[in-house]
Amino acid sequence: MAHAVVKVNQSIIQQMQNTYQSNILPKTPPHAHFSAKVNGCTITAYQSGKVVFQGNEAEKEASRWGKAETNDKKKKNKTNRSLPAFLNDSHMGSDEAGTGDYFGPITVACVFATKKQQELLRELGVRDSKTLSDDTIRSVMKDVLLTDIVFSSVVLDNPRYNQLKSKGWSQVKMKAWMHHHAIQNVRKKLGNSSFEGTVVDQFCEPSTFHKAVRETGEQSFDDLTFMTKAESYSTPVAAASMLARYRFLQEIDRISEKVGFSIQKGASNIVDKQIARLIKQKGTGYLDQIAKTHFANTQKGKKLL
Incomplete structure (x- = not known):
């Protein structure tokens, strides 16, 4: 095993x-x-x-x-040898942010870039968002959004997230649904323009992804390529990971302004203290508007009161 x-x-x-x-x-x-x-x-x-x-x-x-x-080194080497040939050509990539954060939405982005555009994106500082500070992502993305790349970002706000969760949707189903729509939006924008492939940063088995999309009433694209750590190999995926994080940070800023203090990202004990503070100020029901309330942090925050 x-x-x-x-x-x-x-x-x-x-x-x-x-x-x-x-x-x-x-x-x-x-x-x-x-x-x-x-x-x-x-x-x-x-x-x-x-x-x-x-x-x-x-x-x-x-x-x-x-x-x-x-x-399982053999499996890893096999994966590296089987990288899609189109990664250096025109293609699109999608990634998400916010899934492990108590406060704020889930955001998904899809980016299409030609070979020349990929060179420009790298020169502007595009790389795996996990290796960059939030300030760097904000700075780089302001420049990236001035280029002529084709992109789409989808935001699942907290009220809708909690509603779907109450209906039995898993995060995997939500993310598959969002990735599908982001990719669909970019393909519509491209019209008849050709592209070599579409890479999704893999968060579940491809069969699970396609099944989840179908369960939402949509027809999943059958030409997707799923890769773990895709942002390390695909510049469009790296750009999508940064764009998704950028949109997430914008939403965190909006929530912070709304509540009157700087909202903590992640799901640490600092988050628990902020939950207790918000419940005391605005009531438990208010959390549905700004947080993923099924996280264990909700109960931890209540215990601090």
Whole structure:
């Protein structure tokens, strides 16, 4: 059985616990924060900061949270050898932001860029958003949005997010639905213009993605390429990851202005304190307007009152 291990801080472990909330297993191993099972992969987060992923999708799931130590080097080399040939040609890429943050929406962006436009994007500083500070992303994206790239960004605000969650939608279904619409928007803008492919930064199995889109009443595109860490290989995906983060930051700024103080990103204990403060000032119901209320942070914030 393949396995992978990542070393993360406690803030990331909290984000992971919130992300896997609906997949948490009833029994928690000794010295562990939680254990969950997603798409056949068992995830166990230990108090030491080590998170162990076991199963056929271990490396892929672990890559969402950091650089993994893995026992499946052959599989990794095979993946690198099978990179799509169109990555240096005209293509589009999509990515998302905000999924592990208690406050604020989920944002998805899709970017199309020709080979020449990709060179310009790299010169402007486009790269994987996870390696850049929020201030750098804000600065670079202001320049990027002045170029002639074709893009679309989709924002799922918190009231709608919580409504869909109450209807049984998982985050995977929401993200698939959003990626589909962002890609669809860009394809409509391109019209008859040709492109070589579409890369989606992989967050679930392709079959799960297509099934989720169909369940929303849409017809999923059958020519998508799914890649883990796609932003490391595709400039359009890197640009999409930055654009999605940029839109998310704009929404966090808007929420901060609305509540009268700087909203904390992520899902740390600082977030719990801000939840308690907001409940005291505006009532529990107000959280539905600005937060993903199914996260464990909601109950932690209430306990602080």
